Amino acid sequence: MDLNRRQILCGLGGIACGAACAGLINPKEDAHAASEKMQRFQQAGGDFGWKPHKLDVEAVQKVAYEAYHNKGYACGYGVFYSIVGSLAEQYGAPYNQFPFSMLEVFKGGISDWGTICGCLGGAASAYALFWGRKERDAMVDELFHWYSTTNLPIYNPADAKVSLDKTKPTIAESQLCHISVSRWCAANGIGEKSKERSERCARLTADTAGRACEIFNAKIEKGKDWKGTYVAPESVKKCADECHKKPGSGSDWAKGHMDCKPCHDGGKALQNHYVNHP
């Protein structure tokens, strides 16, 4: 199949154009053609209807690092593009129909608010094209736990845009952009608006894309039999199981799997900074 847009628009007749259109439409779809108004909650290709294909981890890391720098779209776009964009480059439709720039949304923890690390948001979103929550959640657990417990960045390309040789990696202990970035900046005495901080995030984009791709490939390989290694940290298990997620405890109000410690251990950063600032 090698029809270009002009050939399609000019119309080659039934067989050729039918085949071209078929490339757009997943066999699962039974709802509507692209030109029709959509019925509520129907979806072209079916829910989670796209097929995943294994990708080369090192190639994905390289694409992620490059994608981070593409028009400043940054971390979420970088990781997402490294997986879904690589599929689009290798397989065409339906992957090449995705509006990729949407993933810029995760830059700076969503429009610089410092919430979810964009690398993680981009990876989880990529997984969600292929698997519903019952299969996807364990993949996200695996990736999110790895991210928060690993000294990052590791990636150090020969053609790095900025040297980080005088910096040290840090363990984020969190999935939040604010904590992840601020911890690295504080440990290295480097400003959050600096080119070094941006380079650090570009490398985390490559690192996260690589780990996300390993999980992606393993899931494709083993399907429903895939099991991650994630176990909730002691703090989470203790706080959750004994009380804050135990129905009937009277204080089972804690939503989330983030490690409790960074915000509930009485650390220096958590003390009152509005009176007698340390």
Place this chain on the structure above:
Amino acid sequence: MDLNRRQILCGLGGIACGAACAGLINPKEDAHAASEKMQRFQQAGGDFGWKPHKLDVEAVQKVAYEAYHNKGYACGYGVFYSIVGSLAEQYGAPYNQFPFSMLEVFKGGISDWGTICGCLGGAASAYALFWGRKERDAMVDELFHWYSTTNLPIYNPADAKVSLDKTKPTIAESQLCHISVSRWCAANGIGEKSKERSERCARLTADTAGRACEIFNAKIEKGKDWKGTYVAPESVKKCADECHKKPGSGSDWAKGHMDCKPCHDGGKALQNHYVNHP
């Protein structure tokens, strides 16, 4: 245009099928047809190439509440579908080609990790289909600040699935799912796994969709002239401007716009809960 999939697949000949295919392809596109492998960083329809159309705010709220409950896809899907799905229902392509179930990813603050509130992630992602960061960031600022400073939920439909008449709304003071949900649960003595908590989140989905739609409509109306009312809270301005975002201060390491207070004011929840638990 009322061709169904079967007609397209059977091939109606040049003119009809050419027209059907044209509905898929945005005039901005000059890169590739859907059936082709994608060139790196190219995008069907062009970056941020989709056209926004104004939507009815009350109708969007109603769709969001319904979408929250669709197959348990929840908050992020709910808000995103209420905008982009409504466009697909009213205008067809390209909106109806989006793989909507991907937005389930935000459920529970991304796979139950409690990070970004999914309502906010869904809204910001919808904006990012239409506007790049230079125009979009102010829209996100407006929505995120509203969310964290408003007593929610407000939405109370006549056909509510669960009554919340015996509960009180709360101000999240945060954009994070963990804090937003836990604050409401604690204030009301209600478990985070309860049907009341889920109903609370369904109503926040409608509330956030409504406010997101107001901002969306205003942006369409005024274009580059649109200005939000967001001003950073005193705590953020003081901490950031005087030090933690001031280049050269020696401690300019704080990424993000989230209100500093909930995690840096020495509150009871922030004290050491691993020794002498209160």
